[in-house]
Amino acid sequence: AQSVSQHNHHVILSEAASLELGCNYSYGGTVNLFWYVQYPGQHLQLLLKYFSGDPLVKGIKGFEAEFIKSKFSFNLRKPSVQWSDTAEYFCAVATPSGGSYIPTFGRGTSLIVHP
Amino acid sequence: DTEVTQTPKHLVMGMTNKKSLKCEQHMGHRAMYWYKQKAKKPPELMFVYSYEKLSINESVPSRFSPECPNSSLLNLHLHALQPEDSALYLCASSQDDRGSYEQYFGPGTRLTVT
Numbered sequence: 001a002q003s004v005s006q007h008n009h010h011v012i013l014s015e016a017a018s019l020e021l022g023c024n025y026s027y028g029g030t031v032n033l034f035w036y037v038q039y040p041g042q043h044l045q046l047l048l049k050y051f052s053g054d055p056l057v058k059g060i061k062g063f064e065a066e067f068i069k070s071k072f073s074f075n076l077r078k079p080s081v082q083w084s085d086t087a088e089y090f091c092a093v094a095t096p097s098g099g100s101y102i103p104t105f106g107r108g109t110s111l112i113v114h115p
Numbered sequence: 116d117t118e119v120t121q122t123p124k125h126l127v128m129g130m131t132n133k134k135s136l137k138c139e140q141h142m143g144h145r146a147m148y149w150y151k152q153k154a155k156k157p158p159e160l161m162f163v164y165s166y167e168k169l170s171i172n173e174s175v176p177s178r179f180s181p182e183c184p185n186s187s188l189l190n191l192h193l194h195a196l197q198p199e200d201s202a203l204y205l206c207a208s209s210q211d212d213r214g215s216y217e218q219y220f221g222p223g224t225r226l227t228v229t
Contacts, residue, residue, distance in 0.1 A: 004157075046219075100212040101212060
């Protein structure tokens with residue numbers, strides 16, 4: 001079965017610090033990759049996605065992620081975090097199954113940014 | 116309108132009750148999903164509907180019964196649940212289920228089984 005690993009379960013940073021959250025997956029074929037964010041009291045929403053092309057993708061609010069196929073990784077980065085980035089971050093991988101794709105989520109990383 | 120709505124927001128039910136969760140989207144999406152999420156855990160996929168047909172059932176117990184009456188509506192019928200079924204139930208939709216499109220999530224229904 002497909003697995004998605006997020007190695008950082010809890011991250012605490014001060015404002016203006018740089019952020020990198022790791023995400024690795026186990027599927028060896030073509031995948032579609034996503035990062036979702038859940039702000040306190042809100043529902044899950046898309047940060048960014050990768051399907052093909054430039055492995056460095058940019059998302060909303062200054063986030064970016066790099067797909068490294070050889071490492072089965074899709075790490076999320078932000079050069080300078082803000083207090084408003086405090087949230088739960090989920091990496092998700094969609095893999096083919098029959099005619100559909102099955103999305104699998106990592107366990108999430110809780111980010112707290114201190115002002 | 117990029118909203119997925121779910122009702123009710125909270126539901127408390129006994130183990131012998133029958134209840135239903137409802138999910139609605141008006142984005143013209145043709146894939147809809149049910150997830151179960153326990154506290155501090157990732158969403159776990161339960162069912163996928165594609166063009167109103169069930170395309171994926173992730174070995175979910177039969178006490179959970181999904182239904183897709185039309186392309187905008189998704190229901191989850193609950194019967195004879197167990198306390199361990201208490202969780203947040205999330206609905207999502209996407210343009211289709213080919214994996215290229217992101218999912219839009221609803222706020223969830225917080226279910227407590229007593």
